[in-house]
């Protein structure tokens with residue numbers, strides 16, 4: 001019988017081939033897709049998140065785990081669709097207008113996918129109009145903005161105001177090296193996270 005602990009372990013180690021093989025084996029044995037996702041893939045990524053937060057692993061290890069998870073997800077996704085498994089929330093994310101830094105934002109997007117969110121990644125240099133358009137189109141529950149430059153942080157406030165003016169009820173969370181909780185409070189964001197693992201915890205709290 002397919003071993004979901006071994007699947008979680010393969011994600012933790014970033015062992016892409018084993019993660020894909022165990023996922024295929026579990027599907028062939030007709031194990032419920034949701035169980036494979038929650039106990040195997042998300043279970044593994046959760047541990048990676050905790051270790052990243054505790055500085056026990058670093059960015060390259062997280063990226064390798066995320067790659068293993070992504071490959072296994074490609075195999076599992078059709079089964080999840082067949083089983084009607086819904087994502088736990090929809091998350092629109094982007095690096096704000098004028099800012100081209102995307103390494104941290106990509107990490108947040110990967111961890112959010114790993115936690116079971118549907119992620120709509122708008123890339124870099126994203127203006128308020130694009131955020132609003134995608135929230136309307138997708139009905140997202142949550143918007144995430146990333147900024148790495150002190151000069152682009154005001155784009156966060158501008159986008160937040162535009163989201164409110166547009167009457168959208170989505171929650172907004174922000175992050176990035178120069179961003180702080182104080183800044184989030186000042187501009188009226190719903191939350192701030194210092195790193196990708198904390199972003200997942202915050203996102204779950206915001207949509208609860």
Ligand code: B1M
Nearest residue numbers: 099100101102103104144145146149150175176177195196
């Ligand atoms: Co730039 N850069 N850069 N840069 N760059 C910084 C940010 C800088 C601090 C370097 C320095 O001067 N010491 C400085 C900013 C100074 C400031 O404003 N405070 C700077 C500058 C000035 C610039 C340029 C203006 C340089 C120039 O051209 N004169 C220029 C700007 C271009 C632009 O954006 N318009 C520029 C360009 C670039 C590169 C293109 C060369 C490259 C980016 C490549 C890329 O991203 N694809 C680059 C890089 C790599 C950096 C450094 C070296 C590394 C940034 C990074 O990726 N960190 C950076 C110096 C440094 O930080 N040591 C620097 C790793 C990443 C995992 O961390 O993004 O903080 P981070 O993400 C973390 C958390 O912040 C958090 O989670 C992540 C993971 O834990 N997080 C979120 C991030 N987003 C979040 C969102 C959330 C929640 C948490 O919720 C939605």
